[in-house]
Amino acid sequence: MKVGLLRHFEVKCPLPGLGSLMTPDQFQQWLNEYEMSDIKDGKVESSGIPWEKCYSSDLPRAVKTARKIYSGRIIETQALRELVLCPPTRRNIKLPVILWLLLGRMAWMLSHKSQIESKLMFEKRVSYILEEIILSDDKDVLIVSHGFLMMFLRKELLKRGFKGPSFRKADNGKIYVFEK
Template sequence: MKVGLVRHFKVKQAYPKGAFIPGRVVNEWFRTYDQADIESGSTDLSGIEWNKCYVSTLPRAVKTAETIFPGPITPMVELIEIPPPAFSERLRLPVLMWAVWIRLSMYFDRKTREEIKRARFRISEVFDHAFGNHTENVLIVSHAALMVFMREELIRRGFAGPKFKIAKNGELYVFEKPPC
């Protein structure tokens, strides 16, 4: 049995411009990012016959799955991205500092830690459902942050596969469970 993880194609949305970006602009950027279109692309599915495809319900993931998978896809709300923290509307930081803040929020922001805990639970539910018959190859199209936690759960369940810190857009990461 194989599991393929694919991050959605690159989103057509530029980062906010300016020296110091207010939190309200960053919050709005994330809201529009969820609805933004994607750049057309392709994914090498490594010649593997994928029997099922599960996908996040966010438009960027659905469009990617429809592009790369020839059969029917199964949208699952459990595969949506972990929401970003809510930022103070008045705080102003350079774009790079916002990126650092977002990364550190998983350690210091209580709400973000709760969202990560919920995401781990959602991933476990998806895998329990997807691996029901233990014989089909499953393709999952989702999001960068969630893929890190999916990888951890696959390893915990006895799968072997590649390491990555931030999954590349449109790239296939194959995990395989050795026969018992």
């Protein structure tokens, strides 16, 4: 069995400049805009694998990417959505977006009450969807998802005896193939 992990194409919502500061509400608004933003056109180098099935996050950027590269029926699921970050505080302070992102990830790692999904819930979600995909008995499956989630998909695939490439941050539009 082969599993291809593909991060959606680049999003048309740029990261605010390093010097720009945001309140928690402005940061949340930017996150919401990013979630609904369109993608830039991209190309995927062929892996040479005739994918039998394609699973995709149900977020627009992932679905649009999947439709551009897979001609069959795409199984859209919330289980492949990216981790939702929230500002860890509602205090009216202004911080750079990169710091808000870092604080949000730290709050998530510590299962802070400000976050919608705990680390344990997130890891279980990734494990369950991957188990469902693997048990579907399809030979070669393509999964279109998001960068942070892909790190956990990779970790789960390796735990299950798959072999594949390493990546720190998945490139947009690149297929990472894992095989068992």
